Amino acid sequence: ETGVTQTPRHLVMGMTNKKSLKCEQHLGHNAMYWYKQSAKKPLELMFVYSLEERVENNSVPSRFSPECPNSSHLFLHLHTLQPEDSALYLCASKGSASNEQFFGPGTRLTVL
Amino acid sequence: QKEVEQNSGPLSVPEGAIASLNCTYSDRVSQSFFWYRQYSGKSPELIMSIYSNGDKEDGRFTAQLNKASQYVSLLIRDSQPSDSATYLCALSTGGGNKLTFGTGTQLKVEL
Secondary structure, eight states: OOSEEEEOSEEEEOTTOEEEEEEEEOSOOSEEEEEEEOTTSOOEEEEEEETTEEEEEOSOOTTEEEEEEETTEEEEEEESOOGGGOEEEEEEEEOSSOSOEEEOOOEEEEEO | OOSEEOOOOOEEEETTSOEEEEEEESOTTOOOEEEEEEOTTSOOEEEEEEOSSEEEEETTEEEEEETTTTEEEEEESSOOGGGOEEEEEEEEEGGGTEEEEOOOEEEEEEO
């Protein structure tokens, strides 16, 4: 595997389900990000982890719970989501040498 | 005022023409600027980074930065149908850990 990978690529879940999104970066980076992309809106930064510590949480509802067990892996745990949470969820990573962020392919989430 | 502003388009150009995409920003302390290309249903792909005033060229792409006027642009020479995508402008703030994105400009290159 190379770059940033995300699983699953597509997810359909009911409002009472619990699911998790997984992200893995193979770039040796030390910062990882979760973004939400909805139609006609700019990318919304959700969480930032730097050296496995959460450094930013942009007022994200508690039904989204991030986890960063090490510098290569990032999870987003989902529970009791709402239909308006349906979106493309993107993971990105960044190294210490520059501010460039590299994105994974995303998970297309649909909440019924 | 939005932090990063882009015209949503669509911007239509004929094949072989130069496409010019523009972005303005409000935060004067922004230091790093990026252009991402996003095809429909795909994730953003970094195509250009620019850090200092002036032009930076990479193949058919040229990024232009003017910090005094707070704008950054992307020129695509010899536009191809495969360039049809949404182009996102982004800039780094807060010490570099965070990127702020515009809503993107949709480019259509027509045969």
